[in-house]
Amino acid sequence: MNYTLQYSVVLQQLPYLLGGALVTLQVAFLSFWLGAVIGLFGAVGKLKGNRLIRGLINAYVVFFTNTPALVQIFFLFYALPDVGILLDPMTAVVIGMTVNTGAYLTEILRGGILSVRRAEIETAEVLGMSHLQSLRYVILPHIAKTLFAPLSNFFVWLVLGSSMAAVFGVEELTGRAINISTANLRTIETFSVVALIYIALTVIASAALALVGRWCFRVTARIF
Amino acid sequence: MPLLEVKNLAASYGALTVLQNVNLSIEKGEVVSLIGSSGSGKSTLLRVLMGLLKPNAGEVRIDGEKVDYGSRSSLKSIRDRMAIVFQQYNLFQNMDVLKNVTIAPVEIKKRPRADVEREAKAILDRVGLSAKLKSYPDQLSGGQQQRVAIARALTLRPEILLLDEVTAALDPELVNEVLDTVRELAAEGITMLIVSHEMGFVREVSTRVVMMDKGQIVESGTPKEIFENPREPRTSAFVSKILRH
Numbered sequence: 001m002n003y004t005l006q007y008s009v010v011l012q013q014l015p016y017l018l019g020g021a022l023v024t025l026q027v028a029f030l031s032f033w034l035g036a037v038i039g040l041f042g043a044v045g046k047l048k049g050n051r052l053i054r055g056l057i058n059a060y061v062v063f064f065t066n067t068p069a070l071v072q073i074f075f076l077f078y079a080l081p082d083v084g085i086l087l088d089p090m091t092a093v094v095i096g097m098t099v100n101t102g103a104y105l106t107e108i109l110r111g112g113i114l115s116v117r118r119a120e121i122e123t124a125e126v127l128g129m130s131h132l133q134s135l136r137y138v139i140l141p142h143i144a145k146t147l148f149a150p151l152s153n154f155f156v157w158l159v160l161g162s163s164m165a166a167v168f169g170v171e172e173l174t175g176r177a178i179n180i181s182t183a184n185l186r187t188i189e190t191f192s193v194v195a196l197i198y199i200a201l202t203v204i205a206s207a208a209l210a211l212v213g214r215w216c217f218r219v220t221a222r223i224f
Numbered sequence: 225m226p227l228l229e230v231k232n233l234a235a236s237y238g239a240l241t242v243l244q245n246v247n248l249s250i251e252k253g254e255v256v257s258l259i260g261s262s263g264s265g266k267s268t269l270l271r272v273l274m275g276l277l278k279p280n281a282g283e284v285r286i287d288g289e290k291v292d293y294g295s296r297s298s299l300k301s302i303r304d305r306m307a308i309v310f311q312q313y314n315l316f317q318n319m320d321v322l323k324n325v326t327i328a329p330v331e332i333k334k335r336p337r338a339d340v341e342r343e344a345k346a347i348l349d350r351v352g353l354s355a356k357l358k359s360y361p362d363q364l365s366g367g368q369q370q371r372v373a374i375a376r377a378l379t380l381r382p383e384i385l386l387l388d389e390v391t392a393a394l395d396p397e398l399v400n401e402v403l404d405t406v407r408e409l410a411a412e413g414i415t416m417l418i419v420s421h422e423m424g425f426v427r428e429v430s431t432r433v434v435m436m437d438k439g440q441i442v443e444s445g446t447p448k449e450i451f452e453n454p455r456e457p458r459t460s461a462f463v464s465k466i467l468r469h
Binding site for chain 2: 117119120122123124125126127128129133137138141142145217218
């Protein structure tokens with residue numbers, strides 16, 4: 001085997017790849033926050049809703065946590081046009097990942113809400129707080145602290161999972177890597193650099209999240 | 225007119241009746257202690273008064289004004305006038321001491337932050353915690369946490385302070401630091417309704433002692449009457465059992 005590694009051709013494309021990394025972060029960020037909104041409604045609905053609402057949410061969670069996200073996005077992107085709904089790749093990916101994230105976060109947030117001590121909620125009540133005030137001052141900070149680690153992990157998983165978007169032609173990090181390697185035929189060099197960028201992304205994201213956790217919620221998370 | 229008046233109050237947890245036909249009136253400046261064995265309804269009475277459990281019969285009046293436990297504004301108004309301290313302190317774990325004490329007056333009652341903080345610091349100083357303003361609950365001992373909880377209740381400027389077994393969860397050596405705080409409050413003339421198993425303390429601070437059993441008030445009288453000369457056999461049985469050790 002006389003293959004000579006040539007990283008220079010890939011490194012010339014570094015700004016292009018880093019631009020892709022930015023798109024990766026956008027996809028992860030959007031899906032995470034939109035999914036968190038769905039998850040919050042899902043969790044509250046599952047805890048407080050009537051039988052019908054609980055049943056619907058259960059069906060949603062079971063369906064979306066037991067089918068691959070890739071299949072779900074395939075459905076949105078390739079099957080919906082048959083009924084006249086045409087989504088551009090980025091929208092299909094973000095919607096698919098959001099709905100998928102919402103299902104997982106429904107369960108994670110439900111656990112977080114259940115972990116709030118009833119006594120603290122009662123105390124909020126006797127101090128004169130409304131439901132909304134007790135949600136804001138007592139319940140959400142508690143959930144943020146308890147769930148900081150699982151939520152951070154989930155975000156990192158989304159950063160990596162967003163590489164699925166490449167399949168649909170979204171030019172995020174993996175998508176751009178595919179573009180480069182098909183042009184320069186330097187697959188080893190291209191994907192090893194991309195792997196390093198992914199590692200850098202997740203390490204930086206984890207560290208940033210750990211710092212936010214420490215400063216805002218007194219989470220004693222290890223940074224590395 | 226009594227500051228707090230309870231007439232024929234009844235409450236239940238589902239099918240289980242926990243309070244029945246409770247009558248009680250408290251004058252301004254009185255310190256009334258509820259005694260009785262566990263499950264006799266003492267803590268439940270405090271929970272009903274604060275609106276944490278809805279009564280199913282009877283009425284409660286504060287300063288002659290009838291409380292409607294079904295109405296939000298009425299509930300808000302009683303929580304403005306009465307404050308409760310729980311056995312387990314129930315401090316907000318995500319807030320430091322000063323924030324725990326000031327959150328309700330500042331964020332809920334919208335009093336100016338600077339005024340509330342000045343007042344809170346003075347109260348925390350009074351309960352011996354001026355050095356702990358920036359500490360979080362998990363950095364404090366049980367006795368310190370309970371004193372923060374008392375300070376939090378006092379910052380609300382309640383007309384009646386309800387204390388629900390405030391020393392029951394504390395290690396024996398920490399009980400006195402909390403009781404000392406309550407003694408001082410009693411000496412200052414704050415109206416209090418206390419649930420306690422510390423009989424020596426009850427005898428010392430109370431103007432009146434009320435014996436409860438099976439969700440009912442058995443008898444009430446001065447500490448001397450209840451502890452030395454109880455009329456009811458259930459009271460004498462309870463008192464002799466407690467005072468034996």
